[in-house]
Amino acid sequence: THIVVSTSLDAKVEGCDPKQHLVSGEWFWISVQLNCCANETIYKWKGQRTKHNFMLSPNTAELASRAASKSVSKSSMEVLDSSNCSALPDYSEHLLSTDDLEILNDSPRRLDKRYAVCKEMLETEENYLRALKIVVQVFKEPLETQLSNIDSGLLTKAEISQIFAKIPPLIDVHENICRTLQSYIMHWMNERLIGKVWLDHAAELTPIYKAFINNYDTAIQTLNECDQTKPKFHAFLKAAESRIECQRNSLPDLLVRPVQRLHSVVLLLKAILEKTDRKNPDNAYLIKAKRAIEAALTEANESRRQTDSYAMIFKLSSEIERCPADILSSARTLKTELHVLSLGGEDEWAKTRNKQMSIFLFNDLIEIVKVRTGNEDGSTPTRRSFSNYSLTKQLSFSVLRHGKKKYKHHQQYMLASIRRIQRLAHTDVNGVFVLSFRVSQGEDFWVAQCLENQEGELEKFLREVYKLVGRNTLVEKVDFDKDPALLGVKETVVTIKKALSYA
Numbered sequence: 001t002h003i004v005v006s007t008s009l010d011a012k013v014e015g016c017d018p019k020q021h022l023v024s025g026e027w028f029w030i031s032v033q034l035n036c037c038a039n040e041t042i043y044k045w046k047g048q049r050t051k052h053n054f055m056l057s058p059n060t061a062e063l064a065s066r067a068a069s070k071s072v073s074k075s076s077m078e079v080l081d082s083s084n085c086s087a088l089p090d091y092s093e094h095l096l097s098t099d100d101l102e103i104l105n106d107s108p109r110r111l112d113k114r115y116a117v118c119k120e121m122l123e124t125e126e127n128y129l130r131a132l133k134i135v136v137q138v139f140k141e142p143l144e145t146q147l148s149n150i151d152s153g154l155l156t157k158a159e160i161s162q163i164f165a166k167i168p169p170l171i172d173v174h175e176n177i178c179r180t181l182q183s184y185i186m187h188w189m190n191e192r193l194i195g196k197v198w199l200d201h202a203a204e205l206t207p208i209y210k211a212f213i214n215n216y217d218t219a220i221q222t223l224n225e226c227d228q229t230k231p232k233f234h235a236f237l238k239a240a241e242s243r244i245e246c247q248r249n250s251l252p253d254l255l256v257r258p259v260q261r262l263h264s265v266v267l268l269l270k271a272i273l274e275k276t277d278r279k280n281p282d283n284a285y286l287i288k289a290k291r292a293i294e295a296a297l298t299e300a301n302e303s304r305r306q307t308d309s310y311a312m313i314f315k316l317s318s319e320i321e322r323c324p325a326d327i328l329s330s331a332r333t334l335k336t337e338l339h340v341l342s343l344g345g346e347d348e349w350a351k352t353r354n355k356q357m358s359i360f361l362f363n364d365l366i367e368i369v370k371v372r373t374g375n376e377d378g379s380t381p382t383r384r385s386f387s388n389y390s391l392t393k394q395l396s397f398s399v400l401r402h403g404k405k406k407y408k409h410h411q412q413y414m415l416a417s418i419r420r421i422q423r424l425a426h427t428d429v430n431g432v433f434v435l436s437f438r439v440s441q442g443e444d445f446w447v448a449q450c451l452e453n454q455e456g457e458l459e460k461f462l463r464e465v466y467k468l469v470g471r472n473t474l475v476e477k478v479d480f481d482k483d484p485a486l487l488g489v490k491e492t493v494v495t496i497k498k499a500l501s502y503a
Helices: 025-034 066-073 076-082 098-106 113-145 157-164 167-186 194-229 231-241 251-255 257-274 282-318 347-352 383-387 457-469 490-500
Strands: 002-005 021-024 334-345 356-362 365-371 407-414 418-425 432-439 442-450 475-479
Touching (some): 113 157, 113 251, 194 251, 194 257, 251 257, 282 334, 418 457
Antiparallel strands (some): 334 356, 334 442, 365 407, 418 432
């Protein structure tokens, strides 16, 4: 009864029955969302749509429930029609008068290299602004109209906010930038201050891009979770993405655009600067604008790094039984970790002999933990298992509810308390090292053997410790067979020799 045609421009339909409905992919997903047949006249192939009052075809309208009818009345199609959102709209029409557009299209202009790059900047800005508005008009606003319908099965207000809340501020600033660039390109003069346009808005761009990039992982995580757990939202998403406005871009494709935009602007400013004479008044503005946008990008990325780092440490702390609370600090970053077998050592370290342990190296301290046996997945967690963790508003401390945590806290030392790092060479044992710590009673030392599978991991770890501790603490290489006395007093040598027997 129906033939669903993709949005591909080269799609062909041959030999179909005149009674069959040729409809777009959006019709299929709207029908899935509504759990009934959508009105075919609205979703005719090639975008042929008519004014409508009902989303359902006449022969199925009576079968739909009142809830479905209410949902339909506020569908994405109806909202977009009422907002005059056309396929890939040219937003310059909303920013310039008809006379201005005629001047822009008809007036002769010397197409020098500087003008060509400036025009390219305008075109990319228009395309970027168009993508942002599609996110709002095709996805955000239709979802918001469904909030009053508790049976819609779509998104909650909180979920909509988590995915889309950072987009409107971007649109506000970039509309102003785009409007000024359009005016300059339309009334082109070689002395137009393109750099000043970006420099004037740099202070506004910094906080909104910081907010967007910090929230990006949360937005994508929320989107993916809702897509997987809410069938009606999945259908809505597919229907919206099949619209011609999206040009076959998925919502994640559109949401990643702001992450890429500032870097593109920096490259374009650099290209314009190369085509601008040093005597041109725009030269100084382009240099300042390039630096300002680079600074905004750096600040946004650094903020993202700090957020990710804090989230990673929070996740790690939730997996350590009796973890010291002061491990959580916005100034602390997790550098690397090493999985080891404890061979014993002095005092309390002797009790850890033959225990699997992990060393988590931070920028200012090391956290040494015992690895619990019998993990659910049978593996030892690594930093990589924490690297994909993001701190979201949905965090409900569920990670703290496990009955048995993966690690148990053993010792924590500030890096300044590390007195010596010794790498042992032995004919029968590989990967053994000794860490000596300053303590109130004097000095403790611990002997451990690296259990990492990848060759060179121990050297890499010890070099990182050395770098963080400072040059006063050297990584000493000691040949235990030839010069055991280099390890210290006789009692220390005896203890280490005993520890090596367990390797």
